[in-house]
Amino acid sequence: MKHLLAVPLLLAASLASGAEFAVLRPQQSSIIFVSKQMGVPMEGSFRKFTARIAVDPASPETGSARIDIDLASIDTGSTDGDEEVAGKAWFDTKNHPVASFISGSVKPSGKERYEALGKLSIKGKTLDVKAPFTLKQNTDTLIIEGMFPIKRLDYGIGTGVWSDTDTVADEVQIRFHFTIAKK
Helix, strand or coil: HHHHHHHHHHHHHHHHCCEEEEEECHCCCEEEEEEEECCCEEEEEECCEEEEEEECCCCCCCCHEEEEEEHHEEECCCCHHHHHHHHCCCCCCCEEEEEEEEEEEEHHHHHEEEEEEEEECCCCCEEHHHHHHHHEEEEEEEEEEEEEEEEEEHHEEEEEEEECCCECCCEEEEEEEEEECCC
16 A cells, blocks of 8 residues: 555656756747947847756746856847957957856745846856846746846956946846746
């Protein structure tokens, strides 16, 4: 009789662990940035990034994330702009090819709303970041969307003549959308 009771318990444990979402669908995911140039919002994106995100919708606060962005994959909407921001004054992609976010913890902040606390590293500088996001579960995917600001000068992005915040604002909004499938 004990063996018969163990089968449903094992099955339930198997189903619970199978509820974790951890497979990124890159074609349905994006990382976008918005900055202001002479007061006008300018939007761009990164074409290449990896995201190792593991989330159990029943217990999102136990989730983890590591996002690595290939900074040379920037798309500012202009080839000249892409080349400029890859240079030493901006991202210096030759010496610092990757920006990384690593979550330390996740806290609930309302219905389907959370805040990831973690470390963002750009150009050799690592700072604490709070990234609010929403979590929506569909049948076979989990949608994670959020936005947080950074101060580009804190990371040494846009040095020299580009450090003038009247030309390019210091604050940059980072917007992310990740579609994650079940393991």
